[in-house]
Amino acid sequence: MAPVQVTAEVVGLRRAGAYHHMTLLAPGIPEGTRPGHFVALAVGGEGSGMLLRRAFSIHKVAPGSAGTVEIVFATHGQGTRWLADRRRGDKLDVIGPLGRPFTLPREPVACVLVAGGYGAAPLFALSEQLRARGCRVDMVLGAASEDRLFGVLEARRTSASVTVTTDDGSAGIRGRVTDPLPEIIRAAGADVVYACGPMAMLAAVAEVAAGLGAHSQCAVEEAMACGIGVCMTCVLPVRGADGVTRMVRSCTDGPVFRGSDVRWADVGSVPPDTLGAPVAGGH
Amino acid sequence: MATPAPAGRPLDPVQVDLSTRLATLRLPDPVLTASGCAAAGRELAPFLDLAAIGGVVTKSIMLEPRSGRPTPRMAETPSGMLNSIGLQGPGVEAFVAKDLRWLREHGVRTIVSIAGGSTQEYQRLAQRLRHEPGIAAIEVNISCPNVESRGQVFACDPFSAAQVVQVVRRHTAPDVPVLAKLSPDVTDIVAIARSVREAGADGLSMINTLLGMVIDPDTMRPLLGGMTGGLSGPAIRPVAVRAVWQVHAAYPDLPILGMGGIRTGRDAFEFLLAGASAVSVGTAVFNDPSALARISAELRGLLAARGIARLSDVVGLGHVQQARHVAAQAARRAAQEEALA
Numbered sequence: 001m002a003p004v005q006v007t008a009e010v011v012g013l014r015r016a017g018a019y020h021h022m023t024l025l026a027p028g029i030p031e032g033t034r035p036g037h038f039v040a041l042a043v044g045g046e047g048s049g050m051l052l053r054r055a056f057s058i059h060k061v062a063p064g065s066a067g068t069v070e071i072v073f074a075t076h077g078q079g080t081r082w083l084a085d086r087r088r089g090d091k092l093d094v095i096g097p098l099g100r101p102f103t104l105p106r107e108p109v110a111c112v113l114v115a116g117g118y119g120a121a122p123l124f125a126l127s128e129q130l131r132a133r134g135c136r137v138d139m140v141l142g143a144a145s146e147d148r149l150f151g152v153l154e155a156r157r158t159s160a161s162v163t164v165t166t167d168d169g170s171a172g173i174r175g176r177v178t179d180p181l182p183e184i185i186r187a188a189g190a191d192v193v194y195a196c197g198p199m200a201m202l203a204a205v206a207e208v209a210a211g212l213g214a215h216s217q218c219a220v221e222e223a224m225a226c227g228i229g230v231c232m233t234c235v236l237p238v239r240g241a242d243g244v245t246r247m248v249r250s251c252t253d254g255p256v257f258r259g260s261d262v263r264w265a266d267v268g269s270v271p272p273d274t275l276g277a278p279v280a281g282g283h
Numbered sequence: 284m285a286t287p288a289p290a291g292r293p294l295d296p297v298q299v300d301l302s303t304r305l306a307t308l309r310l311p312d313p314v315l316t317a318s319g320c321a322a323a324g325r326e327l328a329p330f331l332d333l334a335a336i337g338g339v340v341t342k343s344i345m346l347e348p349r350s351g352r353p354t355p356r357m358a359e360t361p362s363g364m365l366n367s368i369g370l371q372g373p374g375v376e377a378f379v380a381k382d383l384r385w386l387r388e389h390g391v392r393t394i395v396s397i398a399g400g401s402t403q404e405y406q407r408l409a410q411r412l413r414h415e416p417g418i419a420a421i422e423v424n425i426s427c428p429n430v431e432s433r434g435q436v437f438a439c440d441p442f443s444a445a446q447v448v449q450v451v452r453r454h455t456a457p458d459v460p461v462l463a464k465l466s467p468d469v470t471d472i473v474a475i476a477r478s479v480r481e482a483g484a485d486g487l488s489m490i491n492t493l494l495g496m497v498i499d500p501d502t503m504r505p506l507l508g509g510m511t512g513g514l515s516g517p518a519i520r521p522v523a524v525r526a527v528w529q530v531h532a533a534y535p536d537l538p539i540l541g542m543g544g545i546r547t548g549r550d551a552f553e554f555l556l557a558g559a560s561a562v563s564v565g566t567a568v569f570n571d572p573s574a575l576a577r578i579s580a581e582l583r584g585l586l587a588a589r590g591i592a593r594l595s596d597v598v599g600l601g602h603v604q605q606a607r608h609v610a611a612q613a614a615r616r617a618a619q620e621e622a623l624a
Contacts, residue, residue: 051516232356
């Protein structure tokens with residue numbers, strides 16, 4: 001379904017630990033939304049000097065004439081601080097649903113869902129759809145500290161098991177999500193690992209999954225200017241079905257990629273064997 | 284005292300004729316996309332009727348596929364952005380087979396932007412595109428390093444800029460206008476305009492981005508993967524308006540596609556007054572993918588409010604107004620001096 005640009009209304013905004021949880025009345029967007037899709041918001045109001053859209057994965061949607069879209073975000077800079085200062089009734093320009101969502105398995109296989117920080121946001125709608133298909137769902141939620149975990153209670157309510165990790169040990173296991181992950185995959189007999197979070201975490205999750213013969217689907221968080229495929233800034237090196245590596249847009253070709261297709265070690269660079277890579281002395 | 288604008292009674296906006304011309308190219312609407320800000324065009328289809336806008340100016344096409352530069356490729360700056368994409372693209376063959384075909388099938392007026400690293404590459408691109416149907420005009424992106432001249436940017440040297448424009452003009456169908464896209468990063472943009480005009484350019488696109496840099500205070504090194512990038516957005520609009528004004532003053536008969544930070548109908552109006560016959564909207568599209576339709580409607584409303592029935596009547600009108608203003612001042616001074624005598 002083609003994305004739509006709508007004037008949305010803020011109908012809810014509350015703190016969730018270190019994060020902000022915003023609910024938008026955004027008719028037209030929920031209908032086509034699937035887990036893994038994202039929205040792109042204009043920030044700063046009309047005529048704002050901040051021109052670039054801010055992209056957020058969709059946490060939840062409720063379709064209908066009062067269709068709502070929920071997002072979860074951290075305040076990283078001026079734009080997200082402006083968003084955090086909104087009040088109920090404020091209007092926002094929102095585009096969505098954008099990107100390629102998670103692919104669901106055809107069979108009721110066991111799945112492990114892994115998140116770093118507010119990367120957990122899109123995983124609950126995914127979990128719901130997986131469970132509706134008879135899939136077992138185990139979750140691993142990691143963050144730097146307890147206040148940067150998102151959705152632990154809901155995870156406990158809906159998953160076969162929930163494992164929490166924090167870098168500082170303020171909650172759950174002290175360490176990274178990839179520390180307990182191999183055992184969780186083995187115990188659940190998981191065939192698929194879904195992940196959303198920082199690039200380094202996704203790289204590590206994809207490697208663990210591949211090592212255990214599981215598929216991985218990773219939703220990347222790459223900086224974007226537009227979210228709709230016109231600015232070409234959110235690229236990363238991805239191997240295609242033909243074996244050729246291309247710099248692909250995470251907004252239109254992603255944000256969800258097969259973990260085995262992304263050249264994780266080369267993100268932030270253009271590998272020399274990329275299609276059209278610069279030759280010596282070239283660009 | 285301000286000189287009043289030559290305006291009639293307000294009109295119904297539907298009465299305003301927004302059609303314009305860029306050399307031999309007739310456009311029903313004066314607002315086009317800007318190269319590098321609309322990808323191949325189709326990405327904007329969910330947000331705009333692409334056949335109704337002035338046209339799509341494609342991302343610059345090169346002969347071969349090109350990966351572009353590493354990330355980070357952009358940085359937000361006050362009222363603008365810095366980008367360092369590195370002309371990522373599929374190469375001319377894939378462009379013709381897929382993107383150009385799609386644009387043609389959807390009735391989109393298409394201006395193909397071409398870029399190369401040598402005069403020879405521009406020539407081969409022009410030759411390759413010559414017999415492709417559905418090309419309304421060629422825009423020559425000369426803001427590329429010339430590999431045969433120690434990476435000197437074509438647009439910054441009147442001689443190599445003219446050389447490129449000349450070969451593209453020679454190898455392009457006579458009924459397809461060739462526009463040279465000028466860089467503002469030059470000492471005298473009028474001199475470059477003169478040079479490409481004499482080389483056969485049918486018109487100019489101006490301006491390209493300004494070269495800039497952002498340094499990350501955390502890493503303490505340039506933020507962009509490509510170190511430098513092109514500055515665009517409303518921050519550069521006064522630079523662009525000035526450049527269009529200067530070139531139009533020197534060559535009022537040379538058509539100009541104006542661009543640089545246009546975000547509203549009022550912004551577009553400024554470019555028309557400075558001497559542009561049509562405008563491209565670039566960075567504003569990242570902020571608002573339906574911006575082109577909005578800007579066109581705003582421009583229509585603004586002309587109607589001033590009682591101006593035809594857009595073509597305001598192209599370069601700023602120069603006429605300024606001359607009237609200066610003449611009126613001189614006349615007032617003369618009258619005062621006479622009264623005192």
